Amino acid sequence: MNVAVHVDAREDIPAWLAYGTPVFTVLAALAVSAVALVVLGVNPIAAYATMFVDTLVTEFGLTETLTKAVPLILTGLAVYLPLKAGLFNIGAEGQLVAGALAGTWVGLNVPLPGLALVPLMFAAAAVAGGLWAGIPAYLRAKWDVNEIITSLLLTFVALEIQSYLLRGPMQGGTGNFPQSERFSEAATIPELVSGVHAGLLVAVAMVVVTYVLMTRTRLGFEITFVGSNHEAARQAGMSKFYVYLLVFVVGGAFAAMGGISEIAGAQGRYRAGFEPGYGFTAIPIALLGRNSALKVLLAGLFFAVLFVGGSSMEVAFGVPAALVEIIQALVILFLITAEFFKNYRVGIDFDRGPSGAAVEPQGGDD
Amino acid sequence: MVGFVAGLLDATVQAATVLLLAGMGELISERAGVLNLGVEGMMLVGALGGFITTVLTGSHWLGFGVGILLGMVLALVHAFLCITLKSNQVISGVMLTLLGTGLTTFFGSGWVEESIDGFPQMTFPLVGQYLVGVPVVGEALFRSTATDYLALGLLVVVWYFLHHSNLGLEMIAVGEDPEMADTMGVSVFRLRYLAVLIGGGFAGAAGAHLSLAFSQLWVPGMTAGRGWIAVALVIFAQWRPRRMLVGAYLFGLLDALRIRSQSISLTLGPDAPLAGVINPVVEFLMTPQIMGTYPYLATIIVLAYAVIRTKSDQLAVPSALLQSYSRETD
Numbered sequence: 116m117n118v119a120v121h122v123d124a125r126e127d128i129p130a131w132l133a134y135g136t137p138v139f140t141v142l143a144a145l146a147v148s149a150v151a152l153v154v155l156g157v158n159p160i161a162a163y164a165t166m167f168v169d170t171l172v173t174e175f176g177l178t179e180t181l182t183k184a185v186p187l188i189l190t191g192l193a194v195y196l197p198l199k200a201g202l203f204n205i206g207a208e209g210q211l212v213a214g215a216l217a218g219t220w221v222g223l224n225v226p227l228p229g230l231a232l233v234p235l236m237f238a239a240a241a242v243a244g245g246l247w248a249g250i251p252a253y254l255r256a257k258w259d260v261n262e263i264i265t266s267l268l269l270t271f272v273a274l275e276i277q278s279y280l281l282r283g284p285m286q287g288g289t290g291n292f293p294q295s296e297r298f299s300e301a302a303t304i305p306e307l308v309s310g311v312h313a314g315l316l317v318a319v320a321m322v323v324v325t326y327v328l329m330t331r332t333r334l335g336f337e338i339t340f341v342g343s344n345h346e347a348a349r350q351a352g353m354s355k356f357y358v359y360l361l362v363f364v365v366g367g368a369f370a371a372m373g374g375i376s377e378i379a380g381a382q383g384r385y386r387a388g389f390e391p392g393y394g395f396t397a398i399p400i401a402l403l404g405r406n407s408a409l410k411v412l413l414a415g416l417f418f419a420v421l422f423v424g425g426s427s428m429e430v431a432f433g434v435p436a437a438l439v440e441i442i443q444a445l446v447i448l449f450l451i452t453a454e455f456f457k458n459y460r461v462g463i464d465f466d467r468g469p470s471g472a473a474v475e476p477q478g479g480d481d
Numbered sequence: 482m483v484g485f486v487a488g489l490l491d492a493t494v495q496a497a498t499v500l501l502l503a504g505m506g507e508l509i510s511e512r513a514g515v516l517n518l519g520v521e522g523m524m525l526v527g528a529l530g531g532f533i534t535t536v537l538t539g540s541h542w543l544g545f546g547v548g549i550l551l552g553m554v555l556a557l558v559h560a561f562l563c564i565t566l567k568s569n570q571v572i573s574g575v576m577l578t579l580l581g582t583g584l585t586t587f588f589g590s591g592w593v594e595e596s597i598d599g600f601p602q603m604t605f606p607l608v609g610q611y612l613v614g615v616p617v618v619g620e621a622l623f624r625s626t627a628t629d630y631l632a633l634g635l636l637v638v639v640w641y642f643l644h645h646s647n648l649g650l651e652m653i654a655v656g657e658d659p660e661m662a663d664t665m666g667v668s669v670f671r672l673r674y675l676a677v678l679i680g681g682g683f684a685g686a687a688g689a690h691l692s693l694a695f696s697q698l699w700v701p702g703m704t705a706g707r708g709w710i711a712v713a714l715v716i717f718a719q720w721r722p723r724r725m726l727v728g729a730y731l732f733g734l735l736d737a738l739r740i741r742s743q744s745i746s747l748t749l750g751p752d753a754p755l756a757g758v759i760n761p762v763v764e765f766l767m768t769p770q771i772m773g774t775y776p777y778l779a780t781i782i783v784l785a786y787a788v789i790r791t792k793s794d795q796l797a798v799p800s801a802l803l804q805s806y807s808r809e810t811d
Binding site: 151205250254258260261272275276278279398435439444447451452455 | 773
């Protein structure tokens with residue numbers, strides 16, 4: 116008897132699949148990561164209880180999560196927006212670093228009161244991040260130079276420059292640590308409520324701006340149109356050049372705001388080795404939330420819970436925080452696997468005879 | 482000065498081998514149409530697996546083999562996602578780098594303290610013992626580890642395989658025009674799987690060389706971006722094995738120079754004309770971190786220049802790179 120697997124594209128995606136996929140992939144990733152915990156001799160149920168319950172129930176956990184979510188949401192948007200136009204920004208990390216450096220420089224060198232200084236730091240960061248993203252954007256928009264590679268390579272350039280500046284011209288504080296001077300009161304992002312800085316407002320505002328841009332404006336429609344079919348968009352008179360440049364530069368500015376929020380809000384000074392991988396985590400965040408900017412917000416919060424829960428798990432059980440990286444990677448792995456099953460119906464056919472009746476096993480030659 | 486140059490060349494060869502091995506793997510994979518951004522993760526897995534095996538068994542070659550194998554295991558995931566499930570190659574690759582980094586940090590934390598005797602330095606078989614005395618280049622070229630020689634030998638094999646064997650030419654066809662290759666009876670799926678697996682094996686070998694010959698220790702994240710340099714190197718070499726040899730040694734030299742840049746002085750004497758202007762610029766350009774940006778900047782410039790100035794067939798980007806292939810069925 117023959118068994119054939121056939122794969123057909125689904126005509127419409129059932130609602131339970133569309134909504135269940137993100138939840139299911141996260142659960143699957145946690146289940147597989149439990150294997151690593153068992154290998155280390157840690158009870159996964161107790162560990163996950165610490166990871167999620169402590170993070171979501173205690174005041175400390177909640178404030179940490181909201182703080183952590185700020186750069187994650189903003190870098191998530193930095194990947195989300197170009198993705199809508201069909202571009203891949205995998206250099207959000209570099210844009211974040213470039214912006215954070217510029218913002219830090221302003222914060223340390225411009226004598227202004229806090230009400231004016233903090234917005235100026237954000238503006239300087241946004242400009243620097245936008246320019247940094249502008250390089251791959253211009254090369255792609257003008258000459259079709261692959262933006263994936265160039266934006267990624269520029270990340271490593273930004274990290275080297277960061278390391279240079281904090282060991283040289285921007286080094287401050289006591290000792291020989293590669294770090295900047297501590298921010299003055301005026302250059303520190305004020306607290307919103309105890310423990311949560313106002314960068315959260317910026318992140319939420321940018322989510323709303325992006326949401327409105329994508330759903331309520333002509334420009335948002337053009338971005339989606341160019342992203343789904345740039346040839347048709349061109350014939351409809353839309354400028355690919357303009358759209359490509361715009362989504363990347365605005366994305367870079369988002370990432371940069373995330374960087375300066377983290378430095379001037381949560382850290383208090385710029386420390387070298389500030390390579391938290393937010394720009395890479397941004398990729399699963401943008402993918403989980405790719406249908407809407409509001410979902411990017413939710414995905415950013417979820418990954419913040421993972422990070423904060425990961426560190427409390429590290430404290431409680433001595434589990435390396437690298438487990439969070441593994442879980443992240445597995446979430447993407449299962450997400451793109453699930454994408455396939457969402458879009459295709461996989462069936463197994465048992466060979467049937469010409470009349471359509473199931474073929475009986477024929478004699479002994481099977 | 483002669484001693485410095487000889488030492489620099491020696492370090493260049495070692496640094497170049499890592500890039501050469503990883504770059505060859507990436508080149509094969511991309512030639513078949515699959516971009517592998519997971520090299521960094523595959524290298525890390527190969528480095529840790531090779532290191533643990535060598536600590537436990539005492540055999541470098543067994544460690545090297547395990548490194549290759551583990552690189553291939555991660556590559557199999559990439560192949561399954563990108564070829565069978567037609568997932569996005571960029572996402573899958575970045576995910577695998579993340580996974581490899583996480584897994585090796587997680588499971589490698591207990592191995593940081595271990596030490597091994599890595600691959601020994603050996604003179605090149607037969608002629609090496611006479612040529613090693615050649616001034617400046619002798620030590621660098623003729624006293625190296627076996628894996629250095631292996632990488633150079635493999636480059637010849639890869640070049641011959643891709644451009645002069647049926648299987649290799651079929652692989653290139655699959656990366657250029659999968660529909661056409663399919664019509665001609667070449668199995669696109671099988672060849673792409675093969676290319677990605679070979680690529681993963683090379684990345685694993687590069688990682689094992691790094692931990693067993695180059696550093697002779699394990700540190701989490703020890704690849705330090707070399708996997709990404711390998712991706713850049715393939716573009717720099719415009720997907721041609723022979724140019725990759727040049728590129729790998731150029732990037733290897735930059736790597737070696739950067740580590741030793743403190744001991745080089747290229748500044749003018751204080752009385753020389755314009756010394757006050759030129760010296761600060763030279764000092765800035767010679768800072769290790771600034772030198773660290775050169776490979777990336779060079780690649781961006783070469784890529785941009787090549788795309789702007791040449792036609793795409795001369796650039797030799799595999800036409801079907803990043804495109805998944807679905808066979809039209811009835």
